[in-house]
Amino acid sequence: MFDEFLTKAAALRGSPFAIAIVVGFQAPVSGKPGDKAIIQADGQIWGWIGGGCVQPIVVREALRAIEEGKAKLIRIASTRSSETEPGVVNYPMTCHGGGAMEIYIEPVLPVPQLLVFGRTVAARALCKLGKAIGFDVIVAAPGSDRRLFPDADRLIENRDVHDLDFARETYIVVSTQGEGDEEALEQAVLTGVPYVSFVASGRKAEKVLQFLADSGIAPELLSRVKAPAGLDIRALGPEEIAVSILAEIILTRRSKKPPVQSETLEAGHARTDAKDPVCGMTVDSANPRYFSEYRGRTYYFCCAGCKQEFDEQPEAHTTTLLAT
Amino acid sequence: MYRDIFSTLNELSLRGAPFAIATVIEIEGSGSAKPGSKALIDGNARVILGWVGGGCVENMVRQEAMESIEDGRPRIVTVDLTDEVFGVGMPCGGMMKVYIEPVLPPPRLVIAGHGRIAETLAVLGQITGFSVTIADPGATSEAFPTADGLVSAGFNSAEVNVGPNTYVVVATQHKGDHLSIKKAIEGGAAYIALIASKTRAQLVFDYLAAAGIDKSKLTQARVRAPAGLDIGAQTPEEIALSIMSEIVLVRRGGSGRTMLEAKGILRRDAPGPDRQPEKPASEAIAKDSKVSSSNLG
Numbered sequence: 275m276f277d278e279f280l281t282k283a284a285a286l287r288g289s290p291f292a293i294a295i296v297v298g299f300q301a302p303v304s305g306k307p308g309d310k311a312i313i314q315a316d317g318q319i320w321g322w323i324g325g326g327c328v329q330p331i332v333v334r335e336a337l338r339a340i341e342e343g344k345a346k347l348i349r350i351a352s353t354r355s356s357e358t359e360p361g362v363v364n365y366p367m368t369c370h371g372g373g374a375m376e377i378y379i380e381p382v383l384p385v386p387q388l389l390v391f392g393r394t395v396a397a398r399a400l401c402k403l404g405k406a407i408g409f410d411v412i413v414a415a416p417g418s419d420r421r422l423f424p425d426a427d428r429l430i431e432n433r434d435v436h437d438l439d440f441a442r443e444t445y446i447v448v449s450t451q452g453e454g455d456e457e458a459l460e461q462a463v464l465t466g467v468p469y470v471s472f473v474a475s476g477r478k479a480e481k482v483l484q485f486l487a488d489s490g491i492a493p494e495l496l497s498r499v500k501a502p503a504g505l506d507i508r509a510l511g512p513e514e515i516a517v518s519i520l521a522e523i524i525l526t527r528r529s530k531k532p533p534v535q536s537e538t539l540e541a542g543h544a545r546t547d548a549k550d551p552v553c554g555m556t557v558d559s560a561n562p563r564y565f566s567e568y569r570g571r572t573y574y575f576c577c578a579g580c581k582q583e584f585d586e587q588p589e590a591h592t593t594t595l596l597a598t
Numbered sequence: 599m600y601r602d603i604f605s606t607l608n609e610l611s612l613r614g615a616p617f618a619i620a621t622v623i624e625i626e627g628s629g630s631a632k633p634g635s636k637a638l639i640d641g642n643a644r645v646i647l648g649w650v651g652g653g654c655v656e657n658m659v660r661q662e663a664m665e666s667i668e669d670g671r672p673r674i675v676t677v678d679l680t681d682e683v684f685g686v687g688m689p690c691g692g693m694m695k696v697y698i699e700p701v702l703p704p705p706r707l708v709i710a711g712h713g714r715i716a717e718t719l720a721v722l723g724q725i726t727g728f729s730v731t732i733a734d735p736g737a738t739s740e741a742f743p744t745a746d747g748l749v750s751a752g753f754n755s756a757e758v759n760v761g762p763n764t765y766v767v768v769a770t771q772h773k774g775d776h777l778s779i780k781k782a783i784e785g786g787a788a789y790i791a792l793i794a795s796k797t798r799a800q801l802v803f804d805y806l807a808a809a810g811i812d813k814s815k816l817t818q819a820r821v822r823a824p825a826g827l828d829i830g831a832q833t834p835e836e837i838a839l840s841i842m843s844e845i846v847l848v849r850r851g852g853s854g855r856t857m858l859e860a861k862g863i864l865r866r867d868a869p870g871p872d873r874q875p876e877k878p879a880s881e882a883i884a885k886d887s888k889v890s891s892s893n894l895g
Contacts, residue, residue, distance in 0.1 A: 343832065399725065406721040407835040476861055505827065506860035507843055508850035513726045521829050521843040522856055528830025 282312055282320055283382065288442060290315045290383045292336035294323050297347070298376035305375055315340055326563070326576050328375060330556045331365050336379050345380040366554070385410050386443040386527065389435065389467075391458035392450035393418040396473050399516035400447055401426050407520060409445075412438065414461075416454070433461050440465050445523045447503065449473040455482050456489075463495040469526045471503035471519060551591040552580035568592065603636055606647050607701070614703040616641045618663035620650050620696050627679060627692020631655070639663035650696055655679070662698050672699040703763065704729045705788065705849070710753035710778050711769030712736040714834035715793060715841075719767060720745050722842040733758050734770065753778045760785025765845050767825065769793040776805040783815050789848045791825035791841055799823040827854050 283293065296309040305324030312320045313336035323332050328350055335348050345361070351374035352367040367374055388404040390397045393415040404411040405425045413423045414430040423429055433454065438444075446462045446469065448455070455474070459482055462470045472479050479501030487496055504518030505525070548559035550573075557574045559565075564575035568588045575581040584591050603619075610617050622635040630651055637648035643660045650659055655677050662675045679692040707728035709716045716732065723730045724744040732745045733753035742748060749757045753768070754777050760766060766782040768775050771794065779802055782790045792799055802823070803816055815821075826840030827847065844854075853860050 402725050403722065403839075406718060406725065407839050408833070476863060500856070500858055502857040502861065502863075504857050505829075505843060505847075506852040506855050506857050507827075507847035508852040509846055510850055511727075514846050514850070517722070517726060517839070517842050517846055518857075520839055521827060524831055524836050524839060525829040525856070528832060528836075 279310055279312070279321065286312065286314070286382075288384050288439065290340050290381065292339045292379055292381045294321075294332050294336055294377050294379045296323060296375060297378045298374075300351075300374040302373045305377075313337070313340075323377065324375060326557060327367070327555060328377070330558050332377060332379070334556075335363060336381075339379045339381040340383070343381055343383060345378070348377050348379060350375045350377070384442055386445060387412060387438070388523070389414065389438065389444060389446045389462075389465075391415060391433065391446070391448040391462060392453060392473075393422055394449050394451045394453075394473075395512040396451070396515050397447075397449040398422055399512040400449060400519065403513070403516045403520055414458075415450070433458055435461060435465065438465075440467055443527070445469040445526070447471050447473065447519055456485050459483075459499070460486055460489075460491060463491060463499060466495075468498065469523060470499050471522065472499055472501035473503050473515065473519070474501055476502055548574040550574060550576045550580055552583050602647060603638065606638060610638070610640075611701060611703075616667045616700065616702045617646075618666050618698055618700045620648075620659050620663060620698045622650050622694055623674070623697045624695040625692065626694070631694065641667055651677075651694065655694065655696070659696055659698065662696075663700075666698050666700040667702065670700055670702055672697065674698075706731060706764045707767070707845070708733055708753065708758060708760070708764055709767045709769060710734060710775070711767075711771065711793070712738075712741060713769065715838050716767075716769050717741055718835045718838035719769075719841060722838055723845075726842060726846070728765065731758070754781060760787050762786045762788055765789040765848075767791045767793065767841060771798070776802040779821060780806055780809060780811065783811055783820070789845055790821045791844070792821055792823040793825050793837070793841075794823060796824075 291312050291314045294311045294313060296305040296307050299305060299307060305328060309322050309324065311323040311332065313333055315337070317333055317337060319329065319333055323329060331348065331350065335346065339346055346363055347361060348363045348365060350365045350367045386409050388400070388409040389412045390400050391414050397413065397415065401411050401413055401423050402425060410427045412428040412430065413426045414433050414435050416432050418429060418431060420429065444467045446465065446467050448458045448462050448470065450458045451473065459472055472482070474482065483496050483499060487493060500522065503522065504515060505521045507518050509515045509518040548557050549555070550557050553576060555576045557576050559574045562574050564578055564581040566573050566581060566585055573584060575584060607619070618639045620637045620639060622631045622633050625631065625633055631649060635648070635650050637650045637659065638646050639660055640646050643664045645656065645660065650656070658675065658677055662673060666673055675696045675698060677694050677696065679694065705728050707723040708731045709719055710733050712732065712734045720730050720732060720742050721744055729746045730744070731747040731749060732742050733749040735750050735752055737748050737750065739748060749755065751757050752774065754774055760782050764785065764787045766787045766789065768778045768791065770778065775792065775794065779790060779792055792802060794802065806816055807813065822844065825844065826837060827843045829840050829843070831837045831840040847854055
């Protein structure tokens with residue numbers, strides 16, 4: 275199981291997912307410590323994390339974890355703790371059997387890509403520093419070689435970057451300083467990547483941007499180019515300039531929207547969330563196993579027991595539902 | 599002549615002593631020096647090698663050399679040789695320009711502690727030109743392959759010296775950190791950062807106040823806690839980068855905002871980062887430069 279799990283996780287490298295592991299339980303529940311699952315950003319679940327009682331909760335919290343980039347512990351218990359602990363999300367255990375589970379959820383987000391155009395000293399410093407903070411670094415520059423960029427993950431010896439995966443979180447810095455500025459900046463903005471910065475003085479940047487505007491590049495692509503690049507820390511020399519640019523990249527990274535599309539997230543919620551009218555549990559309405567029609571509405575249940583109880587006295591449960 | 603200059607340069611630089619190189623770059627009229635004439639001036643304003651002119655020029659060049667060693671900036675000095683103020687009784691005539699460049703020992707980054715933040719910071723510091731020392735019993739050369747020095751006796755041992763050219767980051771998360779911060783303050787470090795929870799940082803400040811450290815030295819400008827620029831850093835690598843950015847800012851100046859904001863450039867449709875306006879870092883910098891100049895002066 276564990277091998278398989280790791281293989282599956284390794285195969286997903288490059289796309290965001292979350293892992294969920296049962297770390298504590300109180301019988302009777304179906305999940306046992308060590309049970310684990312992988313939840314992808316589209317809500318697909320792989321593995322085993324307990325039954326219908328917990329699965330929708332896990333998927334929802336996993337998608338949130340991917341969105342927030344933060345690990346968390348979820349506790350599903352019949353006795354709800356009145357204390358709130360940081361990093362712990364409490365849910366009521368609504369399965370009839372009772373019991374409790376603790377599930378640790380951790381997002382595994384792909385390493386961001388840093389694409390550097392140019393082979394200047396600043397480009398080299400960016401490559402080194404980008405690697406030091408754990409980014410995948412790709413350098414695109416005609417005339418570049420391994421000697422200049424010994425630690426780049428990928429070296430493209432021209433400006434052709436069309437086969438890179440720009441669906442991944444990517445940041446682009448154009449540091450050409452006279453060697454094909456216009457061509458490189460054009461390639462950079464045409465990728466559609468939100469962060470593109472141009473290492474140049476304000477005046478030089480305006481000239482190059484104007485040239486690209488005149489040659490028909492859409493203004494909304496050009497207006498987001500950050501030039502001068504970086505934070506105002508009066509950086510002196512290529513290494514400090516690289517520090518200031520990476521700081522701006524982190525600032526952008528941490529103030530922007532998550533890699534998961536919010537529509538995906540919304541769809542995920544709508545698809546999985548329905549309330550069992552008997553026990554109040556969250557059930558997956560897209561993939562129903564127990565449901566009943568009553569007065570033109572469909573009700574979903576977590577188990578045969580709830581369905582049976584509902585079918586015997588539907589009014590009792592629909593009233594309760596309306597009252598809550 | 600060149601050979602002498604370069605071997606002396608090398609020797610001085612290895613010794614870690616600050617000095618300045620003065621080079622005559624332009625001359626008009628009668629001067630005893632020629633373009634390319636050089637002199638090395640040490641931290642005590644002594645000409646230790648070379649020649650850029652006699653009495654008319656030398657005093658001025660020595661004085662400017664001292665200033666460039668102090669502020670770390672190169673400069674071009676124009677000496678008006680007809681000016682009697684700098685003369686030795688009679689005007690020499692003419693004009694000369696001298697380029698003066700300070701050669702300072704690399705700043706030291708001393709990291710107390712080990713772990714991912716410390717490891718990344720050590721690499722960032724090395725790339726950015728710092729001499730990096732890790733002072734921690736748990737630090738190994740495997741974890742810090744690029745460090746210039748490892749002091750296993752820890753930051754508070756006599757093996758670690760703190761001076762105005764030292765940048766200190768305390769990331770120990772243990773009970774010795776209050777002593778480390780005290781040592782850094784007393785040594786007049788250029789930058790002091792404490793990586794600790796709010797609660798822990800408060801305990802450290804309480805201790806320092808009780809230990810008689812002047813209140814003016816317990817400001818955020820003096821002891822950075824939380825440490826690093828506010829760029830929303832989350833991972834240890836990002837935290838290390840935010841600290842490195844702050845070190846550059848303290849060393850060089852700047853507002854800490856984006857260049858676009860700082861320069862007031864707003865392009866049409868530009869989606870600015872969604873963040874609160876940065877607390878003005880200029881105040882902090884003013885304080886820091888006062889501290890460092892009084893240390894140098």
